[in-house]
Amino acid sequence: MPGKRRRVVLEDVSLRVERGELVYLVGPTGSGKSSLLKLLYMEMQPDSGVVRVADYRSDRIKPSETPFLRRSLGIVFQDFQLLPDRSVFDNVAFAQYVTGHRGKAVKSKVMHVLSRVGLSHKLRQYPHQLSGGEQQRVVIARAIINDPWIILADEPTGNLDPTVAEEIQRLLIGLHRSGMTVVMATHDYRLVRSFPARTLAVMNRRIVEVDPSSLSG
16 A cells, blocks of 8 residues: 555565475464465465465466466365355355366265265254354365365464364364375464474564474463
8 A cells, every 4th residue: 555664574484395294383463474374375475585386486377377276275264254145065065166066076075075074964054053163164174175285274273262173173183194285374382282293483574493392372
């Protein structure tokens, strides 16, 4: 915006995530965790340097290619972003419809991922009829229905009570163990300590690797 000062969120960042890794991004609110995820799914572009995800590069990707990049990603948001006027089945199926899939194959795929997240019995219910944990399971089902090889999760347990948050974390850990790359931004250090993995702290516009057991709070 004219007259609005630009704020540097991240600088001099060099980061590599290998296929099949589980990586946590930790740091205080406003430190740049969500911005880093947006760089990965290329909703944001870096002012300098290059972001590379598989064969896509931020300095070369065309607008017409961005949807194809995002189809290889599963994105899980804190605030769910479910369609309120559609059932669980239709919320999950929507991710298939937008990629051109139709018919019995869609139904079979939806039922498979709902079973995977433990919601086969909720397929005809609507978001307002679900608990927060159930809504997040729908979001995860929608994120994985197109068989992504990367899941980007932005504070996926942030709105959930501790017991439900642990259930969702176990679900994400299961997806990681099945071969998916998971990059998860979180401020829930309890979960990071309980399910330790490579942990990157975003602080003072830098990214540093930290020992999960050293996190407090």
